Amino acid sequence: MSDRRGERLAALRALLAAEGLGAVVVGHAANVRYLTGFSGSSALVLVTEAAATLLTDSRYETQAAEEVGDLARVVIAPAGLLEALLGLLPESGARDPIGFEAHVLTVREASRLTDGARAGRFRPSGELVERLRVVKAPEEVAALRDAARVAGTALARAVADIRVGLSELDVAALLEAALRREGSVAHPFPTIVASGPRAALPHARTSDRRVGAGEWLLLDFGAEVGGYCADVTRTFVVGAAPDARQREVYGVVQGAQAAALAGMRAGMTGKAADALARDPIAAAGYGAAFGHSLGHGLGLEVHEAPRVSKASEEPLAAGAVVTVEPGVYLPGWGGVRIEDDVVLGDAAAALLTDIPRDLVVLG
Numbered sequence: 511m512s513d514r515r516g517e518r519l520a521a522l523r524a525l526l527a528a529e530g531l532g533a534v535v536v537g538h539a540a541n542v543r544y545l546t547g548f549s550g551s552s553a554l555v556l557v558t559e560a561a562a563t564l565l566t567d568s569r570y571e572t573q574a575a576e577e578v579g580d581l582a583r584v585v586i587a588p589a590g591l592l593e594a595l596l597g598l599l600p601e602s603g604a605r606d607p608i609g610f611e612a613h614v615l616t617v618r619e620a621s622r623l624t625d626g627a628r629a630g631r632f633r634p635s636g637e638l639v640e641r642l643r644v645v646k647a648p649e650e651v652a653a654l655r656d657a658a659r660v661a662g663t664a665l666a667r668a669v670a671d672i673r674v675g676l677s678e679l680d681v682a683a684l685l686e687a688a689l690r691r692e693g694s695v696a697h698p699f700p701t702i703v704a705s706g707p708r709a710a711l712p713h714a715r716t717s718d719r720r721v722g723a724g725e726w727l728l729l730d731f732g733a734e735v736g737g738y739c740a741d742v743t744r745t746f747v748v749g750a751a752p753d754a755r756q757r758e759v760y761g762v763v764q765g766a767q768a769a770a771l772a773g774m775r776a777g778m779t780g781k782a783a784d785a786l787a788r789d790p791i792a793a794a795g796y797g798a799a800f801g802h803s804l805g806h807g808l809g810l811e812v813h814e815a816p817r818v819s820k821a822s823e824e825p826l827a828a829g830a831v832v833t834v835e836p837g838v839y840l841p842g843w844g845g846v847r848i849e850d851d852v853v854l855g856d857a858a859a860a861l862l863t864d865i866p867r868d869l870v871v872l873g
């Protein structure tokens with residue numbers, strides 16, 4: 511994999527210049543990883559016009575040296591990252607004003623930067639690194655495709671063992687074990703297993719409820735490979751053929767997703783992309799049952815820019831990776847969501863996931 515860190519720092523410095531900032535302090539873990547390669551949970555990176563310094567704690571001394579290499583100076587801060595940052599500022603060459611990630615720091619941390627003697631030196635930078643992360647380089651797309659492949663293979667293994675009478679937690683255990691065996695280094699978010707009427711809860715908490723014959727079973731889960739995430743949902747029926755209403759609702763969601771996958775492309779607004787799926791769901795009479803957005807960006811984080819939402823007037827960038835996940839949720843009855851991951855091109859969206867989308871009966 512080619513090393514993009516130098517060009518990412520250069521791109522960030524160009525943004526700093528455009529924003530009138532002399533330096534920036536980056537603390538969001540995914541941003542730190544993107545810029546420096548450091549994958550630990552606790553670090554600050556000071557990027558000035560000429561240099562980069564990564565501050566972390568002693569737990570990460572060896573890991574930081576290995577992952578960061580000679581890209582940045584690594585400083586181990588025994589008495590707190592912010593304290594150490596303020597201590598090394600005078601010799602850092604950082605020109606004021608210095609940006610900070612107001613969307614990441616706590617109020618207490620932010621006030622340490624902006625109160626008293628330092629008033630005017632620091633100001634919120636906005637989501638600069640997040641902006642850089644939207645368009646994926648080819649090797650990032652390859653990692654996302656690997657994560658999607660792991661998710662698909664693990665799902666295929668897990669569903670072979672799903673039967674009526676298993677609890678949602680049993681199903682999550684099967685799926686999570688398969689994800690690990692296939693090479694997922696983490697579960698990027700808590701696995702959602704929702705059975706029967708609980709499938710109507712878009713963000714259900716996996717419970718000890720047992721799945722009955724003819725009931726819905728919705729699985730929403732992730733995989734992580736090389737730091738990059740997959741996010742997949744499939745909805746099945748277990749132990750008996752689906753009834754007419756199940757087939758109808760599934761067909762509406764599947765048709766809406768197919769329309770979005772076929773019609774989505776770079777240059778569209780998030781709103782226009784969302785409408786590709788929302789309009790057919792509304793035309794089928796289920797508009798009120800699709801409450802969430804069509805999708806979200808996917809990368810080092812499972813939810814990142816851009817938004818694929820009726821509230822977003824921003825055009826989608828070529829090279830962005832997003833989920834396409836329409837759903838219909840009917841309280842007391844159940845719900846269906848189908849979620850795949852795509853990379854956006856000017857002419858079309860290309861699927862990263864390769865998982866059958868027709869309604870399948872398990873068990």
Ligand code: ZN
Pocket residue numbers: 730731741742743849
């Ligand atoms: Zn999901």
Ligand code: ZN
Pocket residue numbers: 741806833835849
């Ligand atoms: Zn999602």
